[in-house]
Amino acid sequence: MIVQQYYLSCLSHASYLIADENARRAVVVDPQRDISAYLADAQQHGLRIERVIETHIHADFVSGHLELADRTGATIWYGEPAQTEFPIGHLRHGERISLGEVELEVRATPGHTPESISLVVYEHPDDPIPQAVLTGDTLFIGDVGRPDLLAGDGMTPERMARELYCSLQRELLTLPDQTRVYPAHGAGSACGRSLSSETSSTIGEQRRNNYALAPMSEDEFVALVTEGQPVRPAYFSFDARLNRERHPLLSEDQPPPGLTLEAVRTLQGAGAVVLDTRSPADFANGHLRGALNVGLQGRFAEYAGDVIPPEQPIVLVCDPGTELEAKVRLGRIGFDAVAGFLSDPIQVFLDNPSFVERSSRLTAMELADRLAALPDVVVLDVRNRGELERGVIPGHVHIPLAALVGQLDELDPTAPTVVHCAGGYRSSIAASFLVAHGFHDVSDLAGGYEAWALMGRAEQPDDPTKLVLSS
DSSP states (O other), rough: OOEEEEEETTTTTEEEEETTTTEEHHHHSSSSSOHHHHHHHHHTTEEEEEEEEEESOOSSSSSSHHHHHHHOOOOEEEETTTOOSSSEEEEOOOEEEEEOEEEEEEEEOOOSSOOOOEEOOOOOOTTTSSSEEEETBBBOOBBBSSSSSSTTTHHHHHHHHHHHHHIIIITTTSOTTTTTEEEEOOOTTTTOOOOSSOOEEEHHHHHHHHHGGGGGOHHHHHHHHTSSOOOTTTTTTHHHHHHHHHOEEEEEEEEEEEEEEHHHHHHTTTTTTEEEEEHHHHHHHEETTEEOOOOOSSSSSHHHHSSOOOOOEEEEHHHHHHHHHHHHHHTTTTTEEEEEEESSSHHHHHHHHGGEEEEEEOOOOHHHHHHHHHOEEEEESOOOOGGGGOOOOOOOOOOGGTTTTTTGGGGGSSSSSEEEEEHHEEEHHHHHHHHHHHHTSSSTTTTHHHHHHTTTTHHHHHHHSGOOSOO
């Protein structure tokens, strides 16, 4: 038996290849959109990928089901309630999928979404203890799936939470403690709030250590999992729709075209966003006027999706040789409208200084001095709600990065503003977004809150949620 996990850390996404090595039959579960790793491993082991199985309709990334079906002829399968524009098969609760000796048992586990399923993996059909269970977004390591991503049609968070409780208690916690747990996401995913950095566990370990699986009533569980969830990223609804639709396939080997400055400025004038994927420090030293900075070294696609509309044309400014990576990573969340990239950006900046601007970055000490000298400075904290427990800068305004677009009108574009996050990555994104939208005096805090805390000036609120202006 082969159980291969593929973990994409920039999206906290786990996908799987399950195969019977003797029968050479395989399935891929919850694939990422660029599929070359699955194809390479299948070829290496002489496997035929027969099915693509989705544990649910994903909202945080665009799945590779259409790409795999196109390249391998595999059929696409979901839980029974799923509806899509393309042909799919529906998996019933209790159904078994044979790959030879290896078998998968389907368990309906609604709660995160109505069509959510988990797959129990047996090395042999008669084994009393399964080898593993692929839990999708129903059960994570250290957490459970959030029940609040659907709205309308009677799908309230409370109703979904009750379904989630039943799924966990009746379908997953009834498995033997030795069963390994393989979820679809890990730490950093917005599909939960307390996910572990571990990418697998066992049912027994989760029964003992997962806060959401502690003994409690259904009502207590509902109250627990419907409160305090992170802000839903803006692009989630777009991806959920795209995963139901036919859409163009990702060409993961074809880089975007190089563009002259004149072509970039023409596209920018027509509404394209200039997305600078270099580090915050390099961006601060010089960038095209009006550009957004989302560094490629971080959670690039997710944070780009927080500040860029899904179908807005994009022009890239990249470190040389990273243009294809940037395009593919944007494609993983369905942001396919990449018009090209600025050729030889450093030389362009040197030759055209009138189109280049610098950003203001403050050290923690400089921020302290500015706060002492200018009482009207707005300190904008773009961390997530749970991060406030680490401490806060006194007098801050809190708007998580994922909520910034929707709450921009709560800020004064004429007020001097200093943006900070935990370490200085998200603050550069937010600061560049504010400048691009007409804010006049914007800086970001180099080193973020951690640099501020090292000076011993942090404030520890009794209840961090009382300082939150957004939810």
